[in-house]
Amino acid sequence: MDPDSVSPRSRHSTGVRLLVAATALWAAFLALDLLANGRWWFWLIPGLAPPLLFLAVPVTLLALAWTLPAAGSGLRRWLVPTAVLLLVAALPRTGLNWSAPAPGSAAAPAGPGIRVFSWNTEYWDTTDDPDAFYRFLHAQDADVYLLQEYLAWVRGTHTQIDELDRIRREFPGYQVVAAGELVTLSRFPVLATPAVGPAVAADAPWSEVFTRRKVLRTDLDVRGRAVSFYNVHIPVQVDTRESVFGRAFYRVVREADAARREQFAALERDTAANSRPLLVAGDFNTSPAMGDLDRLRARLHDARAASGDLYPGSWGGILGADWWRLDWAFTNDGAAVDHYAFVDDRGMSDHRGQQLRISLPHRGQDRCRWHVLESWCARHPRHP
Template sequence: MRKVIIAIFLIVSIVLALMLLLSHLSAKVDLQFLPEFKVMGLLYPYLLFANLAIILLALFFKPFLAILPLAAILGTLPKPLEIYAYNKDEVRVTGNSNEVKVLSYNVRLFNKYSWKDSLKTRDSIMNFLSRQDADVYLLQEFYHGQKGENTQNYQLVPKRLNATNTYFEYQETKDKNPKYFFGLSTLSKHPIIKSGVVVPRSDQENSKANATFSDVKIGNKTIRIYNVHLRSLGFNNRDYEFLKDVSKKPNNENLEGGKSILKKLILATEKRTKEVDELLLHMSDSPYPMIIAGDFNETPFTFNTQQVSQLMKDAFLEAGNGFGLTYEGFGSIPSMRIDYIYGSHSIQFEKFQTHSVSFSDHRPISATFTVN
């Protein structure tokens, strides 16, 4: 019996170690002919902790069985060190007059469809944002409409934040008082000398641009700031109902629901790969230091986010603390870090914060930086 247990333990160890290595590889290689492989990076943190659990169990059971998972973890370095950030100076305020503060937040349409219980969510978001006193606000899922309470945001929000230099995605096709707007908005206290769409709208109905840029003149320097909201998963009400509690579903429902979720994960990941390609192409032609911020809809360990992080500094790792989880999770979907602020290597991040407010399904993030 003991031999059988050891054999099972060894098989589980081998499977988890191989899956961890495959997850690591999926972030480095874009294997387009293996679409299922593309989503492996999403599992990296969980596979890492599973392998750590195997090591701990092996130490009390058969220490030599810890060699394989330990080797797998070491083979993925430095990724394990990027799950948790520790910076002693995270709360340091230098008072440097050259510091710039940028804040990114997926505001989820200011709670237009009452996902949150409070009827005053839009006001709570506004109060929070105004207290931050950022130089530049990058808002995703910004909503404006002429009808209904708490929807007329096009002019109100910039005025409230004292950030009246604005760029609203596709505003060139709208008048100064649009009837409806949903998408990316960049609000700045400093002049915007140039702006435009980087990743344009798709043919999908009610789609929005997935990335814009704004060249912001701050003092004697210009910074190109990208506002990003990569392709969402496209879950419908049936998917969300399934995800509320997978463990309580019958096996046949789990199978069908799981297939639907996996299919949408793969499709969205492939779409984001194309969007990141367009973003990187636009970045390669930038004459200025760059900040890239927003909702990437992917964890730090996927191929798409790695494409950006290999070229830029991650403000969370440079100046943040903790796990930095930005998506609050839903049902069987755990909390995760899918919102980022990246900077060019000439940018020095002095402070990074993941704000603990729950007005949206995302948490806002902000970074203070200087340009060398």
């Protein structure tokens, strides 16, 4: 058939049918996401999508529905509110930072701050100029460093490295705590290192510690107060070396889901039982589009409230932008984040570093719990 012979009315009808179908498909996807996200191992795969997709799709549907001609006004009265509802339902998965117009902590700074730097180093300094690597760390001038991937990639496998002597030389006066691939450096005295997660024997080989210790808790004496710092690296959910058409790919996803759940559950239990001020930070391999962090985010305070970025991203590097936030930082009511930013990794990692300044409100100082009001609370602190 000659395309010119197709009537405008026929083309319009086809377009409307496609719009209705797209709206229905997106509604079905969101319904499945509500039911399966964070609950079904397979949903880790759709969860790999850029979180901004949850904004782009409903906004596009809304724009198309709004521009329907007068002949389709009856349908428009149905499609427009539907698209608005789908947009509202998807907003929590977009990763947008609603505090960006007026970033601030959820409590007024109290006393000298604690500078923290958390970073997935991507195989430590084994793929970089070691001197440049350590210069970058020194430039952060942090009181506490929470570093992940203290290891190397050799012949297709994660391999132990031994640089503790150099670390101590590079950071004199710091306490060094290492477990598997996790290293915590502190200017403050170490009080304890309680185990979090699956039990690992003291004499277990490094490979077992690497596999099972994905949370390193270090309790520090911060100017006379005990504060807990959790250094986190949740296992990645996919193996990109496997074909999506092979069984091995899905076996890896299912096994990764079990390992991730075990680590998340342990972290949630430990932080819930910990009455001390605490900071949880690291590479969670979890984007805002994934439900794995929902329980932790519901109980702790996301540091992004102190960020000025409307869309904080830490990983991706596609078209000059980081489209995924995989690195997170949280505090409880005992600690407040006064500054939070992602810093350029200078080509030494596929993750940007998290730079934080936290303060410890005075005992008894009220802390606003509602995330949507965190910026307001920072400017209008209440005192007992």
